[in-house]
Amino acid sequence: MANWDWQVFCKDTIDGEVVANCWGSGKDITYLHWMVEAWGWTVAVSLVGLVIALVVGSLVGVMRTLPNSPWLVRFGNAWVELFRNIPLLVQVFLWYFVLPKMIPVMKGFPPFVLVVCALGFFTSARIAEQVRSGIQALPRGQRYAAMAVGFTTFQSYRYVILPMAYRIIFPPLISESMNIFKNSAVAFAVSIPVLAQFYLQAGEETGAQVEMFVGVTALYIVSALAVNRIMTAIEKRLRIPGFVAPGGTGGH
Amino acid sequence: MKKHLLVMAMAAIGVSGVYAQTNDTLAKIKASGNISLGVRDSSALSFTLGNGKYVGFHTEMAERIVDDLSKAVGKKLAITYTPVTSQNRIPLVQNGTVDLECGSTTNNLARQKDVAFAVTTYMEEVRIATKANSGITGIKDLNGKTVATTTGTTSVQTLRKNERANGIDFKEVMGKDHADSFLLLESGRADAFVMDGSILAANISKSKAPADFKIVGEVLSVEPIACMIRKDDPAFKKAVDDSIKHQIADGSLAKLYDKWFMQPIPPANTKIGLPMSEATKAAWANPNDKPMEAFNSK
Numbered sequence: 001m002a003n004w005d006w007q008v009f010c011k012d013t014i015d016g017e018v019v020a021n022c023w024g025s026g027k028d029i030t031y032l033h034w035m036v037e038a039w040g041w042t043v044a045v046s047l048v049g050l051v052i053a054l055v056v057g058s059l060v061g062v063m064r065t066l067p068n069s070p071w072l073v074r075f076g077n078a079w080v081e082l083f084r085n086i087p088l089l090v091q092v093f094l095w096y097f098v099l100p101k102m103i104p105v106m107k108g109f110p111p112f113v114l115v116v117c118a119l120g121f122f123t124s125a126r127i128a129e130q131v132r133s134g135i136q137a138l139p140r141g142q143r144y145a146a147m148a149v150g151f152t153t154f155q156s157y158r159y160v161i162l163p164m165a166y167r168i169i170f171p172p173l174i175s176e177s178m179n180i181f182k183n184s185a186v187a188f189a190v191s192i193p194v195l196a197q198f199y200l201q202a203g204e205e206t207g208a209q210v211e212m213f214v215g216v217t218a219l220y221i222v223s224a225l226a227v228n229r230i231m232t233a234i235e236k237r238l239r240i241p242g243f244v245a246p247g248g249t250g251g252h
Numbered sequence: 253m254k255k256h257l258l259v260m261a262m263a264a265i266g267v268s269g270v271y272a273q274t275n276d277t278l279a280k281i282k283a284s285g286n287i288s289l290g291v292r293d294s295s296a297l298s299f300t301l302g303n304g305k306y307v308g309f310h311t312e313m314a315e316r317i318v319d320d321l322s323k324a325v326g327k328k329l330a331i332t333y334t335p336v337t338s339q340n341r342i343p344l345v346q347n348g349t350v351d352l353e354c355g356s357t358t359n360n361l362a363r364q365k366d367v368a369f370a371v372t373t374y375m376e377e378v379r380i381a382t383k384a385n386s387g388i389t390g391i392k393d394l395n396g397k398t399v400a401t402t403t404g405t406t407s408v409q410t411l412r413k414n415e416r417a418n419g420i421d422f423k424e425v426m427g428k429d430h431a432d433s434f435l436l437l438e439s440g441r442a443d444a445f446v447m448d449g450s451i452l453a454a455n456i457s458k459s460k461a462p463a464d465f466k467i468v469g470e471v472l473s474v475e476p477i478a479c480m481i482r483k484d485d486p487a488f489k490k491a492v493d494d495s496i497k498h499q500i501a502d503g504s505l506a507k508l509y510d511k512w513f514m515q516p517i518p519p520a521n522t523k524i525g526l527p528m529s530e531a532t533k534a535a536w537a538n539p540n541d542k543p544m545e546a547f548n549s550k
Contacts, residue, residue: 013412027416097439111441189432191436203404205406205408205409206362207342207363209343
């Protein structure tokens with residue numbers, strides 16, 4: 001460990017000289033600057049992917065619990081089975097190489113959009129499953145009560161079922177949000193310059209594999225932990241005193 | 253307890269740099285009767301045919317080096333083929349897992365701090381591959397274009413240097429391996445692929461329509477490729493160097509070059525078709541272990 005060299009982060013990426021301000025200027029950047037840029041890509045891919053996953057996952061999850069709409073339920077089930085049973089890396093390749101061949105208009109899509117779709121839809125299947133389980137964990141009486149006061153299906157979901165269901169599934173949602181940050185490393189496979197790509201390239205160029213690995217790991221920890229803290233804070237704010245997630249008492 | 257675990261983990265991370273190696277490879281291989289040869293999965297100079305079988309120009313040359321080493325230590329050495337990657341090859345040589353690595357490792361100053369190199373046996377020239385109808389003829393034509401290269405290679409840096417030196421601006425995309433980078437070119441996501449000439453030639457020869465691609469433009473960088481050995485082991489370096497010089501002198505290395513670059517080779521029985529470059533000829537005429545920096549002083 002005595003031979004660890006942290007100055008490597010302050011080196012210019014072209015001539016390998018240590019730069020005084022450790023950041024560089026214009027097009028001459030240091031490894032630290034490059035790593036932060038890569039972090040930006042990781043955060044961008046993850047956050048946009050997370051938004052897609054939450055929106056699509058919620059829609060599909062709700063769809064799977066709708067009364068009297070067997071085809072929507074089947075569609076939701078198919079969605080979850082499709083995106084959950086294909087490995088993420090394979091999905092990324094499908095989006096990137098196969099779909100543009102089948103649908104010519106997709107050739108014009110930037111790789112960022114394709115990889116965000118892959119990551120978002122993969123995670124949406126997992127979130128849909130959680131939303132469904134959250135809804136089904138509620139006592140059936142909640143739905144009947146909503147019907148009894150004359151709510152439409154939309155109203156009963158909006159005002160009765162979903163507010164409770166989301167509170168129940170918040171802990172797994174936090175895990176999912178952290179997972180998407182870690183899964184975003186697959187974007188490297190289709191040439192998005194994320195942290196994983198930075199590590200492989202910079203480690204090779206500088207010969208400082210361990211230093212680069214430590215730097216990249218630290219940024220992953222920081223990002224995942226930040227998401228965890230933010231989501232936990234939201235969970236605390238939304239908590240309703242006296243409401244405890246029903247355990248084993250559902251169904252009556 | 254927790255502190256213990258932490259210390260152990262830190263020790264495991266730092267292991268390659270911390271433990272001093274016994275620096276007498278000849279004695280080590282003589283005692284064990286076995287030499288660990290570092291090989292690559294898919295480089296132009298060393299690759300696998302599957303089932304643990306490794307072939308290629310450098311792999312076969314290394315097998316002949318081992319024959320000579322067997323004579324030197326006075327007993328037949330068995331070869332253990334150890335596949336290595338760009339990321340782990342240097343640590344594995346340092347910690348003794350690999351005794352002799354003959355893949356496609358560039359000899360440069362940064363690496364010479366950690367390991368030593370035998371005399372250069374192949375001079376790699378970084379070139380530009382593009383679609384035959386693209387109209388690109390050199391680095392100047394890349395302005396505003398998208399250029400692919402492979403993550404974890406020296407070509408990425410070469411590309412950046414050329415970008416600055418020539419005052420041009422292009423978008424870089426980095427494939428995760430050579431096959432991926434070539435796919436970027438083939439599928440039109442990139443206009444050019446900048447990489448070692450042998451890798452470009454091999455990928456073009458394996459593609460569906462080799463006539464659609466060509467290698468164009470100036471040589472962007474020259475890189476001496478050599479076998480890698482542990483540092484500070486002069487006796488072993490001399491034995492390896494002597495074997496290589498002897499193979500150059502009796503013409504067997506030239507025959508090997510012809511076999512692996514000019515004739516059809518497995519697995520697909522295609523020809524790479526890359527005649528020996530002037531730089532490689534010069535390296536053989538005058539065996540040396542100069543680093544890359546000695547060839548690219550600008």
